[in-house]
Amino acid sequence: MRRWLGLLLLLPALLAAPRMALAQATAVAPPSLSVELSTRRIEVTTAFSGAEILVFGATERLIGPLGDEVLVLVTGPETAMMVREKTNVLGFWINGDAARFNRVPSYWALASTRPVPAMLDRVERADLRLALDQLPLVQLGSQGAEFRQALAGLQQEAGLWVDRERPIEVSGGRLFHARLPLPATVAHGIYQVQVMLVRDRRVVARQELRLDVVRTGSAAWVADIARNQPVLYGIACIVMAGLAGWFGSVVFRRN
Amino acid sequence: MQVYLPIAEMSVDALLLLGIGFGVGWLSGLFGVGGGFLLTPLLILIGIPAPVAVGSGANQTLGASVSGLIAQWRRGNVDMRMGFVLIIGGFFGSLAGVQLFAWLRRAGQVDLAVAIFYVVVLGSVGALMVRESLTAILRRKRARPARLHEHLWMHGLPFKMRFRKSRLYISVIPPLGIGFAIGVLSAIMGVGGGFMLVPAMIYLLGMPTAVVIGTSLFQVVFVTANVTFLQAIQVGSVDIVLTLLLLAGGVAGAQFGAAMGTKLRGEEMRALLGALVLAVALSLLWDLLRVPEALFVIGPVP
Numbered sequence: 001m002r003r004w005l006g007l008l009l010l011l012p013a014l015l016a017a018p019r020m021a022l023a024q025a026t027a028v029a030p031p032s033l034s035v036e037l038s039t040r041r042i043e044v045t046t047a048f049s050g051a052e053i054l055v056f057g058a059t060e061r062l063i064g065p066l067g068d069e070v071l072v073l074v075t076g077p078e079t080a081m082m083v084r085e086k087t088n089v090l091g092f093w094i095n096g097d098a099a100r101f102n103r104v105p106s107y108w109a110l111a112s113t114r115p116v117p118a119m120l121d122r123v124e125r126a127d128l129r130l131a132l133d134q135l136p137l138v139q140l141g142s143q144g145a146e147f148r149q150a151l152a153g154l155q156q157e158a159g160l161w162v163d164r165e166r167p168i169e170v171s172g173g174r175l176f177h178a179r180l181p182l183p184a185t186v187a188h189g190i191y192q193v194q195v196m197l198v199r200d201r202r203v204v205a206r207q208e209l210r211l212d213v214v215r216t217g218s219a220a221w222v223a224d225i226a227r228n229q230p231v232l233y234g235i236a237c238i239v240m241a242g243l244a245g246w247f248g249s250v251v252f253r254r255n
Numbered sequence: 256m257q258v259y260l261p262i263a264e265m266s267v268d269a270l271l272l273l274g275i276g277f278g279v280g281w282l283s284g285l286f287g288v289g290g291g292f293l294l295t296p297l298l299i300l301i302g303i304p305a306p307v308a309v310g311s312g313a314n315q316t317l318g319a320s321v322s323g324l325i326a327q328w329r330r331g332n333v334d335m336r337m338g339f340v341l342i343i344g345g346f347f348g349s350l351a352g353v354q355l356f357a358w359l360r361r362a363g364q365v366d367l368a369v370a371i372f373y374v375v376v377l378g379s380v381g382a383l384m385v386r387e388s389l390t391a392i393l394r395r396k397r398a399r400p401a402r403l404h405e406h407l408w409m410h411g412l413p414f415k416m417r418f419r420k421s422r423l424y425i426s427v428i429p430p431l432g433i434g435f436a437i438g439v440l441s442a443i444m445g446v447g448g449g450f451m452l453v454p455a456m457i458y459l460l461g462m463p464t465a466v467v468i469g470t471s472l473f474q475v476v477f478v479t480a481n482v483t484f485l486q487a488i489q490v491g492s493v494d495i496v497l498t499l500l501l502l503a504g505g506v507a508g509a510q511f512g513a514a515m516g517t518k519l520r521g522e523e524m525r526a527l528l529g530a531l532v533l534a535v536a537l538s539l540l541w542d543l544l545r546v547p548e549a550l551f552v553i554g555p556v557p
Contacts, residue, residue: 241502
C-alpha cells in the first residue's frame with residue numbers, strides 16, 4: 001500500500017520528464033548540417049576491385065540556389081611523386097627533365113549540389129583549395145607549369161583525382177547524398193571527408209569525417225611480412241615458387 | 256576475375272595473369288629459357304610497376320624453370336658438372352653486374368641503359384641464332400653431314416675438364432667466362448639469362464642441343480633464386496600473389512612445352528627461339544623510337 005502511494009506521488013514528475021526534454025531540445029538550435037558516411041572503413045582484401053564512398057546527410061534549410069548548398073571534398077593520404085618528361089635524343093625517346101612533387105594527395109574528389117564557381121567567390125574557393133589547380137603542391141627539380149598539368153592529367157586519367165564536379169543528389173529538399181568512386185589502385189591510409197554548407201556564397205558550417213582505407217586479410221598479412229621480415233619473405237617466395245614448379249611437373253607430367 | 260596484388264597495390268584480372276603465365280611457361284619448357292625477357296616487358300605492359308615486374312618476374316621464372324628442369328631431368332638432359340661451373344662464373348658475374356647497375360643508377364638514365372642493353376643483346380643474339388639455324392636447315396636439305404661440334408681455340412686452354420653428358424673435354428675457362436658474362440647481363444636486365452646462355456652453350460662450347468636446355472634451366476634456377484632473394488630484401492618488390500598466379504599457368508605451360516620440344520629438331524628449335532628473341536628486340540627498339548603516347552610519365556619517388 002505504501003509503495004502504491006509512493007508511485008502516486010511520483011506520477012507528476014514522471015509525466016513532466018518528456019516535456020522537459022522537449023523544451024531543452026527546442027532551446028538548442030538544430031544543427032545546420034549533419035553528415036555521415038555509409039562506412040568509416042574500407043577494407044582492401046585480395047578480392048578488392050575498387051569501392052565507393054557514400055556520403056549522406058541533411059541540412060537545416062531546403063537545398064537550392066536560394067537556400068543551403070552542399071560541397072563534399074575527399075582527400076587521400078599525401079605522397080611524393082616524380083613527373084618525368086620524355087625527350088628525343090638522336091631519335092630515341094628517353095626520360096629527360098624531371099620534377100618532384102611533395103605533398104601530393106593520392107586521392108582527391110569534389111562533389112557539389114551546383115558548380116562550385118557559381119556557389120563561391122574566387123577568393124573563397126582559393127582559400128578552401130576547391131580546385132585541382134589550387135592544391136598546395138611543392139615542386140622541386142624542374143620548374144614549369146607543364147609538369148603540374150601533366151601530373152593532374154595523369155592522376156585524373158587514373159581516376160585518382162576526380163575533378164569534374166560530381167553532382168550531389170537531393171531528396172525531400174533537405175536530404176542529400178554523394179557517391180565518390182575509389183579505383184582499385186587507391187593508396188591505403190587515412191582519408192579526410194569534408195562536408196561544407198554554403199549559404200549566401202559563404203561557408204557557414206563544416207563537418208570533417210575520417211575514413212580509413214586499410215589492407216586486411218591475406219593481402220595485409222603478405223604486405224606486413226614482406227615489409228617486416230624481408231629475409232624470411234624472400235626465402236618463402238623462393239621455396240613456394242620451387243614447390244609450385246615441382247607440383248606442376250607432377251600434375252602435368254606428359255610422358 | 257579481379258584479384259588484388261598486395262605488393263603491387265593494384266588489382267588485375269587473374270585470368271589474364273594465368274594466360275600470360277601459361278604462354279611464357281610453354282616457351283620456357285620448349286626452349287629451355289626462363290622466359291624472363293618476355294615476362295618482365297609483358298607485366299610492365301599490363302600496368303604492373305617496373306620494380307614489381309622485375310622482382311616477381313624473376314620469382315615466376317624460378318618456379319617455371321624448376322618445373323622445366325624436372326621434366327628435362329627425367330629425360331637425363333642435365334649436365335650437372337657444366338651447370339656448376341656456369342653457376343660459379345655466374346655468381347661472380349652477378350656481383351660485378353650489381354656494381355655496374357649501381358654505377359648506372361648514379362649516372363642517371365638507368366632506364367635507357369637497360370632498354371639499350373635489351374635491344375643490343377636480344378637483337379644480336381636473335382639475329383645470330385636465326386642466321387645459324389637457317390644455314391643448318393639449308394645444309395641438312397643438301398644432305399651434308401655436319402660435324403659434332405667445332406673446336407675453337409678457347410677449348411684448348413689449360414684446366415681441361417671432362418663433361419661426360421655434353422660429350423666434351425674442354426678447358427673450364429670458357430664456361431666460367433660465359434657464366435660470368437651471363438651473370439653481369441642478368442643483373443642489369445633482371446632476367447635469368449637462359450636466352451643468352453642457350454646460344455652461348457651451343458655455339459661457343461659446342462654442347463649438344465638436347466643437353467643445353469636442361470643445363471640452362473639448371474643455371475637459371477640458381478640465378479633467379481638469387482635475384483628473388485636480393486629483390487625481396489633490398490627493394491621489397493616481390494609480389495607472391497602475382498608470382499603464384501603466373502606460376503599456376505606457367506608450370507602447366509612448361510610441361511607442354513617440354514613435351515613438344517622433344518618433337519622439334521635442334522635447328523628448327525633454334526630458329527624459332529632466335530625469331531622470338533629478335534621479335535622482342537625489335538618491339539623494344541620500336542618503343543624507343545616511336546613518338547610516345549604521353550610525353551610525361553609519373554611514378555613514385557625512388
